[in-house]
Amino acid sequence: MESILELRSLFKHYSTHRAVDDVSLAIRRGEFFSLVGPSGCGKTTTLRLIAGFESPTSGEILLDGQPLAGLAPHQRDVCTVFQNYALFPHLTVEQNVAFGLERRGNIPKKRIREEVGDALALVRLLGKESRFPNQISGGERQRVALARSLVIRPKVLLLDEPLSALDAKLRKEMRQELKKLQRSVGIAFLFITHDQEEALSLSDRVAVMNKGKLEQIGAPQELYRCPQSRFVAEFLGEVNWLNGACLRPEAVHVSRELPATAAHSTIGIVESTTFLGNCLHLEARLPDGSYCVAELPQHHCDFAAGETVNLWWQAADEFRIPGSN
Amino acid sequence: MRRFLGIYAAAAYLFLYLPLAILGLFSFNNSKIAAWRGFTLDWYRGVFHNPALFEGTINSLIIAFVATIVSTIVGTLAGYALWKKRAPWLTNSLYMSLLAPEIVTGVALLALFQWVFRFGHLQLGLHTVILAHISFSLVYVVVVILARLRTFDPGVEEAAADLGANRWQVFRHVTIPLLLPAILGAALLCFTVSFDDYVITSLVAGVDSETLPMMIYAMARKGISPEVNALSAMITVGLGLIILIASSLERSR
Amino acid sequence: MRLRHVFLAPAALVTIVLFFVPLLIALAYSFLTRGPYGGVFAPWTFDNYRRALDPLYLAILWRSVWLASISTLLCLILGFPLALYIARAKRHKILLLNLVMLPFWTSFLIRLYSWMFLLRDTGLINTLLEGLHAIRAPLPLLFNDGAVVLGLVYGFLPFMVLPLYATLEKLDPALLDAAFDLGATPWIALWRVVVPLSRSGIAAGCILVFIPCLGAYLTPDLMGGGKTVMLGNLIQSQFTAARDWPFGAAISLLLMLLVLAVSRLLGKQTENLL
Numbered sequence: 001m002e003s004i005l006e007l008r009s010l011f012k013h014y015s016t017h018r019a020v021d022d023v024s025l026a027i028r029r030g031e032f033f034s035l036v037g038p039s040g041c042g043k044t045t046t047l048r049l050i051a052g053f054e055s056p057t058s059g060e061i062l063l064d065g066q067p068l069a070g071l072a073p074h075q076r077d078v079c080t081v082f083q084n085y086a087l088f089p090h091l092t093v094e095q096n097v098a099f100g101l102e103r104r105g106n107i108p109k110k111r112i113r114e115e116v117g118d119a120l121a122l123v124r125l126l127g128k129e130s131r132f133p134n135q136i137s138g139g140e141r142q143r144v145a146l147a148r149s150l151v152i153r154p155k156v157l158l159l160d161e162p163l164s165a166l167d168a169k170l171r172k173e174m175r176q177e178l179k180k181l182q183r184s185v186g187i188a189f190l191f192i193t194h195d196q197e198e199a200l201s202l203s204d205r206v207a208v209m210n211k212g213k214l215e216q217i218g219a220p221q222e223l224y225r226c227p228q229s230r231f232v233a234e235f236l237g238e239v240n241w242l243n244g245a246c247l248r249p250e251a252v253h254v255s256r257e258l259p260a261t262a263a264h265s266t267i268g269i270v271e272s273t274t275f276l277g278n279c280l281h282l283e284a285r286l287p288d289g290s291y292c293v294a295e296l297p298q299h300h301c302d303f304a305a306g307e308t309v310n311l312w313w314q315a316a317d318e319f320r321i322p323g324s325n
Numbered sequence: 326m327r328r329f330l331g332i333y334a335a336a337a338y339l340f341l342y343l344p345l346a347i348l349g350l351f352s353f354n355n356s357k358i359a360a361w362r363g364f365t366l367d368w369y370r371g372v373f374h375n376p377a378l379f380e381g382t383i384n385s386l387i388i389a390f391v392a393t394i395v396s397t398i399v400g401t402l403a404g405y406a407l408w409k410k411r412a413p414w415l416t417n418s419l420y421m422s423l424l425a426p427e428i429v430t431g432v433a434l435l436a437l438f439q440w441v442f443r444f445g446h447l448q449l450g451l452h453t454v455i456l457a458h459i460s461f462s463l464v465y466v467v468v469v470i471l472a473r474l475r476t477f478d479p480g481v482e483e484a485a486a487d488l489g490a491n492r493w494q495v496f497r498h499v500t501i502p503l504l505l506p507a508i509l510g511a512a513l514l515c516f517t518v519s520f521d522d523y524v525i526t527s528l529v530a531g532v533d534s535e536t537l538p539m540m541i542y543a544m545a546r547k548g549i550s551p552e553v554n555a556l557s558a559m560i561t562v563g564l565g566l567i568i569l570i571a572s573s574l575e576r577s578r
Numbered sequence: 579m580r581l582r583h584v585f586l587a588p589a590a591l592v593t594i595v596l597f598f599v600p601l602l603i604a605l606a607y608s609f610l611t612r613g614p615y616g617g618v619f620a621p622w623t624f625d626n627y628r629r630a631l632d633p634l635y636l637a638i639l640w641r642s643v644w645l646a647s648i649s650t651l652l653c654l655i656l657g658f659p660l661a662l663y664i665a666r667a668k669r670h671k672i673l674l675l676n677l678v679m680l681p682f683w684t685s686f687l688i689r690l691y692s693w694m695f696l697l698r699d700t701g702l703i704n705t706l707l708e709g710l711h712a713i714r715a716p717l718p719l720l721f722n723d724g725a726v727v728l729g730l731v732y733g734f735l736p737f738m739v740l741p742l743y744a745t746l747e748k749l750d751p752a753l754l755d756a757a758f759d760l761g762a763t764p765w766i767a768l769w770r771v772v773v774p775l776s777r778s779g780i781a782a783g784c785i786l787v788f789i790p791c792l793g794a795y796l797t798p799d800l801m802g803g804g805k806t807v808m809l810g811n812l813i814q815s816q817f818t819a820a821r822d823w824p825f826g827a828a829i830s831l832l833l834m835l836l837v838l839a840v841s842r843l844l845g846k847q848t849e850n851l852l
Binding site for chain 2: 581582584585586588589590592593596597598599600601603604607656659660662663664666674676677678680681683684685686687688689690691692693694695696698700701702704705706709732735736789790792793794795796800810813814817823826827830831833834837838841
């Protein structure tokens with residue numbers, strides 16, 4: 001069996017709306033798979049359906065070929081890392097991590113100790129075993145949650161926006177750690193996030209969700225370069241709409257003189273330039289009244305507002321959205 | 326304005342505590358009248374050597390202990406179930422039992438017992454008082470437990486289930502340990518409410534099951550009794566301590 | 579699913595058997611007739627309820643409502659500044675609040691007794707005043723309506739303070755600052771800003787005080803000495819001295835209905851508090 005987790009035509013209806021609307025996807029063994037979309041798009045609901053906290057209105061969930069229908073959360077071989085970690089406040093770090101193993105009932109204490117030690121070493125949290133959750137930092141709590149879920153070796157690890165409670169710098173650090181961790185344990189990760197940058201940087205494949213429906217599934221580059229819908233195009237980055245073609249800002253070049261190699265071009269009047277540290281965003285007004293955003297290397301900051309410039313791009317950088325004009 | 330409020334608040338606290346403080350003071354008064362004649366522990370000794378008071382205290386304690394244990398268990402289970410999924414009919418009924426004047430609950434229970442006694446050779450006694458106390462103290466337990474549960478992160482229970490604990494294991498290993506301070510707090514609250522009850526108890530107690538409040542009531546109606554002062558002081562301090570422990574338990578963690 | 583029913587069953591049992599069934603039996607009794615030596619017998623009749631409308635008993639109803647209203651109003655006037663003080667306190671808010679509630683949880687009976695000790699003819703106040711030769715005969719401080727109101731206010735003041743504190747605590751201090759900034763005096767700020775915004779707390783406090791006052795038994799009994807008869811005393815006398823259970827049951831149920839009606843009426847005001 002190729003896929004470790006498969007969703008087939010999954011539906012979840014509430015009286016007011018459809019949270020999950022005909023979602024089908026298959027996650028491969030050992031894959032880092034992200035489910036990304038704006039708040040309220042149904043990604044958390046999907047995760048809860050897989051974990052067993054909610055039941056689907058219709059559709060199937062198969063884990064390693066076996067249907068999960070009717071199984072309670074504790075009977076499913078998936079494990080969740082919750083957004084706010086949900087660590088047991090009355091247990092130490094060590095006891096938290098040991099919890100799942102203890103519930104199995106037939107594992108000797110010595111073995112549990114070893115496994116817990118290995119798990120804590122994996123997340124680099126050795127030495128904090130006897131602390132309580134309220135005595136460690138947010139980043140450390142997140143690692144305890146990871147260790148706690150990984151130690152029972154689930155077939156798939158579900159992560160519900162695990163980095164959203166961390167500050168920006170910590171978030172970037174944890175991203176890399178998470179990726180390394182997944183590679184070393186080899187378990188498939190289903191990673192939920194609303195941050196497209198996270199999804200694109202971490203995943204082998206990404207699924208974009210909107211209002212309960214799956215918009216597109218594919219590798220990060222594929223989604224970014226060849227979005228199949230307007231929503232996906234705009235969700236994963238900025239898009240310029242020029243005469244029915246779409247361009248990413250970094251594909252638009254700006255100069256005073258038009259080079260001979262420029263395949264397509266237009267002129268525009270500079271409206272504003274925004275310095276972003278590592279790059280510059282230049283907004284220009286085009287003759288037809290629409291706007292275009294170009295991303296320039298930060299040292300090209302000598303365009304003044306009101307100046308007329310040339311904007312040009314290569315044909316290969318254009319992409320079209322099927323079904324739109 | 327802050328100063329005015331401060332002075333007013335001090336006066337209000339004085340109003341609330343002064344009568345009890347004076348009572349406590351005069352429990353040491355070496356005289357039967359309300360004029361200070363010196364310090365004595367005679368009245369306290371009198372209380373301890375009064376066999377009727379002793380029996381009344383024992384009755385009150387037995388009733389309070391049994392009612393507390395039953396109410397706490399029943400109330401905790403119910404509170405937990407109500408937190409998971411609302412049951413308006415039960416919540417509204419409990420709310421009604423809280424609103425109902427004690428005199429109404431008391432006479433209704435009396436009517437129940439007398440009606441039931443037609444079918445057997447039963448009489449009013451400790452058992453009827455215990456049942457009555459369970460009836461009115463249940464709602465206190467449910468309120469305390471629900472209040473504590475509302476501060477719970479439901480994710481903690483979900484995480485436990487996710488890690489392989491079945492419903493019973495979740496309850497035993499996660500919910501109860503986290504709920505323990507609130508359970509103890511509710512139990513202590515139950516105890517004080519039961520120990521102090523007069524109205525309902527006086528209606529459903531039999532001849533042989535007089536409780537301490539009933540005795541205090543009788544003595545209070547007769548006139549000033551310094552022994553009542555001493556007894557009152559002890560009870561007030563005792564119940565006050567229990568309440569302080571209960572509220573600190575409720576606030577812990 | 580089943581576990582949930584197991585958890586709810588005991589509480590449901592207690593509520594039904596020890597609360598609803600007694601009320602139903604009382605309801606049945608209220609339609610029966612009293613026997614020559616007490617007890618209840620057929621025939622079924624509306625007489626008890628008709629008797630309840632007798633001016634004598636309506637007067638008791640009126641007195642109960644009147645005393646409960648005065649007590650509630652006094653609790654509101656006395657409790658509001660206290661609640662305001664605690665809500666605006668910089669530190670130890672919970673401690674101050676607990677100190678208000680603590681007396682209530684000790685012993686209602688003993689608290690009433692402590693006032694009796696102070697107010698009786700042979701009580702502390704009269705003894706002091708006589709000792710200072712300020713009065714010649716003891717002042718009748720106890721065993722009248724005033725003493726009952728005092729007892730009710732003393733007993734239930736904490737119940738007014740608690741919900742008032744809850745609303746006042748949520749009041750944004752910036753609103754008061756804005757009022758002062760716009761030129762309001764403290765008095766105006768109180769009436770135009772604080773009181774309107776604490777409406778739900780006021781309503782909740784009034785329910786929590788008015789209802790127990792309405793059904794009070796112990797306070798009018800001890801502080802009123804049998805001279806002040808409220809509905810609670812009336813009911814109690816029917817079940818003991820007068821041995822007229824059917825009539826007592828009828829009054830009980832009417833009192834219960836009254837309590838439910840008041841809580842429904844005032845309860846609408848507190849929906850946003852909860």
